[in-house]
Amino acid sequence: MSDDGSLYGRGAVFASVCCFAYLVNFSRVGFAPLVDTFMDVFGVQPGTAGLVATMVWLGSALTRLPTGYLLTRVARRHAILGTGLLLVVAAGFTALAPTITVVAAGALLIGCATGVFYIAANPLVTELYPERVGWAVGIRGGSSQLAAVSAPLLVGALVLAFGWRGVFVGVAAVGVLLTAVFALTSRHATMPSAGVADRDLLGAVREQWRLVLTGIAVVGVTGFAWQGLFNFYIPYLTGRGFGDGTARTLLTVVFAAGVPAFFLSGRLADRVRRVPLVLVILAAFVCCLLALTAAEGVIAVAAVSAVLGYVIHSLFPTMDAFLLGTLPDDSRASAYSAYSAVMMLMQAPGSLAVGVLVEYGVSYGDVFRTYALVLAGVVTVLAALYVDGRLPTDAASIDRRE
Template identity: 50%
Template sequence: MVFLINLSRVVFAPLIEPIRAATGASDATLGLLATLVWVGSAVPRLPTGYLLTRISRAQAIFGSGVVLTVGTTFTALTTDPTLLLVGGFTMGLASGVYIVAANTLISELYPDSPGKMLGRHGVASQLAAVGAPALVSAALLFGDWRTTLQVMAVAAAVMTVVFTVIAKRTAFPEAGAADTDLVGAVRAQWRIILTGVVTLGFMTMVWNGLFNFYVTYLGTIGVSESTGRILLQVVFGTGVPAFYVSGRLADRLPAVPYLLVIVAAFTGCILVLPVVRGFWPLVAFSAVTGYVIHSSFPAADTYLLGSLPDHHRASAYAAYGAGMMVIQAPGSVVVGTLRDAGISFATIFEWMGGGLVVLLVLLLALHADGRLPETAEA
């Protein structure tokens, strides 16, 4: 099910150019479409944290499947750019509910190795990102840009039914039974929540703007659209081993230093992007950048979910997810708007890299001063 959930968030990256050709939408509109998917993923996270104090994780996951089915069906049936924005937002809603509920459930099912199991879950998620360009390319051979979404809608309905059947036969842990106070959890865990929000939020805002316009950017430096989709697939492909390896490293390494190394590596990638030219250098860049950014997700999830106590886990993680996604979501619309204003991609990436340098210096200074929390409050 996580395959379809993540596919709903990344499928618009390879669809941007086909949608542009079919609708004549501008960069700003297409950037807004990609952004609204991530805004949709951000909006329900805090409400989901509250919802999980009242219903089970499995019930919330079932609800996310229903929303995904409805949202994808709606999007697949429309050609109006405005209604596409509504459909993309609805698809994002499903992912926000699912991620909070499912990641919390996984960490409770496997309390002795949360990083390892979250990494495996992430691998399944990342396979969707890897397959998205190929799935879109295949769909374009048999139909138009809507064909991909139509197939996704059918698959989402089927997987929701399958999950429901399996959930009814599974005995879930009672670890979250004491997690009944969302506000209390946030007050108690605000330091680790804020650290996660700032670190992952700004880093993934840059990532969001990069991957959604990666094919478009590559076109401006002479790379064909088909080759650009291959390079995008490389970016997502290296995320598969990244989730697998990083999840295990997160169980073994000190959480904060490990995250800081990832931030530093990603900052370097963004700073060198404007000077990378040639197919094989771009392949190498795509592989390294994809590995680095996807390593951050199991690292951050393990940092929080692996140390949050049972009575705060879902609520605090939902607050983190909501805050992080609010910062991340505007990445694509920022890039699209700057492009419509005539700013070159090279300048945009230089500005983003400079912002990440500021973030890294701030985090290093706070860590050296002992002000970044190593774990959650007991």
Template identity: 30%
Template sequence: MAEGTAPTTSPPDTRADVAPRRRSPGLVLASTSLGTLLVILLTSGLNIASPAIRTTFAADQSALAWVLSGYTLAFAMFTLAGGALVDRFGARRVFFAGLGTFTAASLAAAAAPAVEVVTIGTFGQGLGAALVLPSALSLIQFVHQDVPEKLPWAIGIWAGANALGAAIGPVICGAVVSVASWRFMFVLVAALAVLFGLIGRPVLPRLQGGGHRLDLPGLAAMIVLLGTATFLAHDWAALPLPGVALLIVIIVAAGWLFVRVERRSTTPMLPLAQLRDVPFSANAVVTVVGTGAFFATLYILSQALQDELGMSAFIAGIALLPLAGGNIIAALAAGRIIGGLGNRNAMILGSALLVTGIAPIPLLSGSYPGLVAPLIITGIGWGLMVPTTSHAGLARALKGKEGVASGVTAGGREFGAALAAATLFPLGMPGILAAAAVGALSLAIVALGVRHVD
């Protein structure tokens, strides 16, 4: 496929089980955005609760890191599978299945007798979240078929829920941990998942999927590939050299198997033509790299505010509110910015602001007031990157693969967060300098590879 030619697209889930076929786009946007905000909230909120979990179980840093990585790992591993399930079974079913899985896993984590069970619970939460994100984006696209000019605005609001969830996660979770406990935090998110499911039940359209069978070998190969890569990034320093070599072999073998399976399959999960589309693949890389830069900064700063500046979990969450402010500014302005600059140029602006905000943070971290402006700029940059990368992924989606395309973007985002937790978070404050360099790489990839996505 030529780089300058956008893949043919068609609306996802074009058949409905029951009338009415259309639902209010505004209500669907609100319902899916609530579910999205909840699952993203925990991506950053878990980190603020980690010192309390460590105290309860006298856990070491490695075990504590897996509590966080369990969530982001499962989120990254299964989001692409979630997109495939959307294309097969319909977005509404997958959305509610995700909220149900998230609820059950949250309750398991709340009752955990050991830190290992907390990790199992957060892994299950990540699995549920991996079903929610691609189904939410597919539902939003479906209900805006009649008003396509409003789709960038809607994706901007939904992406604002992504960014806002990441920003207010430390505030909400920090407040709950400080006032009650980390166990009640898990109970609270379970209750919210049930509430948001009840809100969405009469609102979300009942949609059928495409009816094609699942590409189970392709799904399995991709899950093994992503899971092994994240595990290696997380624990490579603690593994013996033969163990590292074995994991690298598994990664290469899983990648080779995935390509072979997709080439031979009559119904591939992710057609190789999609991966050969340079703007689509470049956008996927930008999603991973840009997310890694943002979340590494968030993770490191969340802990530094407590360990180095002596803040409580709640106060540290409040201190990160400028990030939320920047996200809100970006969410409100995203539709207008994309409409005025075009999606690609808005993505370049977001990437540049992300780097500009992150770079000075290590130099200013000794005093909180100096961090306010960089945090706002970082929040605005991230708030622009989420809707522009989401829109770019859908713009380059192959016909009938909108769910998988959404899964690639959402999964790439969580894979980036998982890699940030595994590789940059343990570095402490120097990891933020590395995050700025990673953000600069993201900017370069946007400028060179992401084209024809407006």
């Protein structure tokens, strides 16, 4: 990036990407506080409502690998602009949905838009600030997390004022505005050229498969549990006797704790060894999940919710800093898209699994305790591989010209 205007240019682009990140994540996590609303409005069971929430995450997974290939042909800027257009159309389509089936289709389309965004935007922000990768992904992630924090209360307010359709009308309207803002800022900035050599998706995945597989093992399994937990957090707590307003507030606490987690963990990932940090975070999440099922009373559940929210949201910037900061320029976006696509496919059914199990008579508490035990096994295996020196900590160095 040239010196002339580079500081202003990359700052403006970074700020517009962060604003875009807020909207994109709001459009995803906004389905969680609507689960109860969909059950009431359409008269559906938890499994069906959980499927709707799953569809947005499935859509987010489906477009990630194709976007990785797309980025070997087009600039990240154009992919992000495409995200804005697709999100506007998808949100408008969902707002007009007459049945729960069409809502699910709209959720899939919204998810598709978000998948394009994350694969294009995450490498872009690290290339804007290559000297502070953890900081960059932390700020970008913190912007997304602000959406998660505001979603339960903002969605609730919009539903009261305009009905559930008003949520998606709002997403479409803001999407038009932010797409225009990003178009202007990116047009007048000198964009980074670090990824211009990334033109072989399959080659990049073959070279960096050990890093890709490590990321999938960590975030794919953990994300499966997290998806089921946060999408059914409100029904879980109301089923334990908490009021609806209290349950929504506690879900907000979970997401609010993620805001400092992104900022602080991103900075921490720039200063310590990232693999041990990831393992500590995973172990802490297992403990939090078990503690949540054991906690009694509003104060205890609120305290556990805050710690749980901080811990799980520390995982995402740490893993992104590890992968994006370790992968070389000529394979960063391609390898990251492969990791991201598979881990999202793994975690997307988390909500559906919880909904189906509950319909078959399994309690929420038993489901979440089982998830914790499975995750404990994953942490044990990963820790053993790390101690044995078999868990990758660096990118593969292969000269493709040979």
